[in-house]
Amino acid sequence: MARPPGTDELTLADVEAIRLLLRGESVIDWHRLNFADHEEVDRFLRLNEFDPESEDEMGRLEDVRADAVDYLSRAYAMAIPEEVAADLSARDLFLVASSHGPHQKWACVVLKVMHIIHHINGRAALLKMSVSDELIFREIELKVIQVVEQLRAAGAPLAEWEWSRKPLDSQITKLLAKRSTLAANIYDKLRFRLIVPTPEDLVPMLATLTRQLIPFNYVVPGESVNQLIDLEALIRNHEARTNGTARGRMPTATPYNEFSGPEYRIVNFVADLPLRMERLLPRTEIPAGAGHVVFVLTEFQIADKETAKRNESGASSHEAYKARQHERVRMRLFRDKDDPLPPD
Numbered sequence: 001m002a003r004p005p006g007t008d009e010l011t012l013a014d015v016e017a018i019r020l021l022l023r024g025e026s027v028i029d030w031h032r033l034n035f036a037d038h039e040e041v042d043r044f045l046r047l048n049e050f051d052p053e054s055e056d057e058m059g060r061l062e063d064v065r066a067d068a069v070d071y072l073s074r075a076y077a078m079a080i081p082e083e084v085a086a087d088l089s090a091r092d093l094f095l096v097a098s099s100h101g102p103h104q105k106w107a108c109v110v111l112k113v114m115h116i117i118h119h120i121n122g123r124a125a126l127l128k129m130s131v132s133d134e135l136i137f138r139e140i141e142l143k144v145i146q147v148v149e150q151l152r153a154a155g156a157p158l159a160e161w162e163w164s165r166k167p168l169d170s171q172i173t174k175l176l177a178k179r180s181t182l183a184a185n186i187y188d189k190l191r192f193r194l195i196v197p198t199p200e201d202l203v204p205m206l207a208t209l210t211r212q213l214i215p216f217n218y219v220v221p222g223e224s225v226n227q228l229i230d231l232e233a234l235i236r237n238h239e240a241r242t243n244g245t246a247r248g249r250m251p252t253a254t255p256y257n258e259f260s261g262p263e264y265r266i267v268n269f270v271a272d273l274p275l276r277m278e279r280l281l282p283r284t285e286i287p288a289g290a291g292h293v294v295f296v297l298t299e300f301q302i303a304d305k306e307t308a309k310r311n312e313s314g315a316s317s318h319e320a321y322k323a324r325q326h327e328r329v330r331m332r333l334f335r336d337k338d339d340p341l342p343p344d
Helices: 012-023 038-047 055-076 082-087 090-096 104-128 133-153 168-177 199-212 231-242 305-311 318-333
Strands: 160-165 190-196 267-276 293-304
Touching (some): 012 267, 038 199, 055 082, 055 090, 055 104, 082 104, 090 104, 104 293, 133 190, 133 199, 133 267, 133 293, 168 318, 190 199, 199 293
Parallel strands (some): 190 293
Antiparallel strands (some): 160 190, 267 293
């Protein structure tokens, strides 16, 4: 496990990953990647649970590329350059998409579709498997625990950390309180909370997580909250240090939890973490053609120690949060036909 990067050591790829994570944007809206070499590409592939040294898994990546090219050709009659469609390896497309060459845009287009197809395949594979939530959550917990403990041993700034599963009663309460009553919209069934010593440690921790655990491409769009990090200052400082240019500063609305106290502050995001099927089933029981990866929605909360302490007191406390939430549930359950709908 590599030493965590300092703020002045962040690459453009690091800054872009942090920006996407904090703003809850989608890679489908990107027009360029920022991989400098094959080492960075391979690290990204490993985050997505593809082993660059495995012929079988690189073959699966090629199959996903072929499916993407087929879709673009059928659905949009796109004449994709042969170099991008077949000649270059799928692994090399990441560098082409990061370049200024003639095929850069085409490489981005194909990779975007590959991203979607791989995700659909992983979600479909999970539905085909007779595996309990208990086992799935346990394996994600073990995966995250292993990485976080390695990060701690490597010197990552981490004062404390914990994880939890949302109890059934809490899931019922959440759906009764929110306008959305679909169980599929509960993203925090599994939650990890990481506390760093100081506010200055927040960015290095996020950079470390996007390098070692969380593929930025599977951060769930629209589910990020950033109340602690000055992202614009981070981008300006990086540009001043490198003479580079980070992606445009598009304002992005972040979800607001109306049950949180007015002084509550947090960095919060949801990622669909990839998990290798072999952690859930013996190889002989994995459905034929199901690939090798499934995805599990996982919530992360990050704060500095002083902010975390303030979040546990007064109107920001968990007890006050639950009281406001329970009051909303009572209002909705006992609402008369002439009563106005409660705000959401």
